[in-house]
Amino acid sequence: MKPALLTLALMLSALSCTAGTTQQPEEAGKVHWGRILETALASSAQTGKPVFALFQEIPGCAGCKQFGRDVMSNPLLVEAVETEFTPLLIHNNKGGRDAEVMQRFGEPAWNYQVVRFLNAQGEDLIPRKDQVWDTTGIAERMVAALTQAKRPVPGCLTLLAAEQSPRLKQAVFAMYCFWTGEMALGQIDGVITTEAGFMGGHEVKLVKYDPDVISLPHLITAAEKVQCANAVSVPATDLPTARTTRLKVGTISGYRMAPASDQKKQISGTPAEKLALSPAQATKVNAWIRTAPAKALNFLTKSQQAKLKTGV
Structure with missing residues (x-):
């Protein structure tokens, strides 16, 4: 084959390999988006799933790209958007159909990303809110939107909303066996994460809990009921609250995590x-x-x- 023809053949081959595939903008994350409002609303009417409408600058600034990488690419959040909502992406820096949608919803052009949750009539299920740019904040609003729409909220989404929340507090429980403790304490509503560790020469469990769901005294009482609280240690600021219980109370000091082989022992072998x-x-x-x-x-x-x- 002549060099010119060979070059042409290679070019055509490369084109055929990439035909039909479009690189998704980094700012959009990994969600499979719809792009037409009317189609999204019709789908919402048929399925009952709210519309998850992302107004995003594409191409966008470094913050927009980080939002796409860190939030809209979180695998748990991506699956929740795609299974519990009707995803819709609107470019806030484009004309045509995108500009018409922005005008309808009063969205400013070239704005930072905003997520709105719509019913089948295109009405906000929960009030619009600016500057919600982390996974916790988006997940919390997803929970609120599903609740308002009277849709079931998956347990994994509730956990995602709580897992990195700044309101979480921690306590360390001493017990006879942290493998048993991790299982028993994990069953308590309001406990978000557990970790096997050592402190003061004892096996302990580091618990992160949501005080909006369970108070520290109620957590201590629940831990005592399942025989997972020989003593409890908390941050110094929580000592007055912890001392309202009958348990021996101290401050968290010298804690170290147990090896990975001692973590989540009940899952092992399943x-x-x-x-x-x-x-x-x-x-x-x-x-x-x-x-x-x-x-x-x-x-x-x-x-x-x-x-x-x-x-x-």
Whole structure:
């Protein structure tokens, strides 16, 4: 083959390999987006799923790209958007159809990213809010939108909303066996994550909990009921609250995490150990996988449940 013809053949081959594939903008993350408002609203009317409308600058600034990489590429959040909502992407720096949608909703051009949650009539399910740019904030608003729409809220989404929340507090419980403690404490509502560790020469469990769900005194009482609280240590600011209980109380000092082989021992040897779980998911699956597998499934995404059932 002549050099010119060979070059042309190689070019055509390269084009054929890339034909039909479009590189998704970094600012949009990994969600499979719809781009037409009317289609999204019609889908919402048919399925009952709210519209997750992302108004985003594409191409955008460094902050827009980081939002796409860190938030809209989080695998748990991506799956929740695609399974529980109707995804819609509007470019806030373009003309044509995008500009018409922005005008309809009063969105400013070239603005930082904004997510709005719409019903099938295009009305906001919850009030519009600016500067919600992290996974926790977006997940919290997803929970609120589903609740307002009277749709079921997946347990994995509730955990995602709580896992990195700044309101979480921590406590360290001393007990006879942190493997048992991790399972029993993980079953308590309001406990988000658990971790096996050592402190003061004892096996302990580091617990992160949501004070909006369970108060420290109620957490201590629940831990005592499952025999996982020989003593409790908390940050110094929480000592007055902890001392309202009858348990021996101290401050967290010298804590160190146990080896990975001592973490989430109940999951070991089950099909769930092959799953990529977030720390909060691992806590809840570890808590229930041996005693109530159906409850453990509630904290997995649909794709994770499918993998668990097939053993992949």
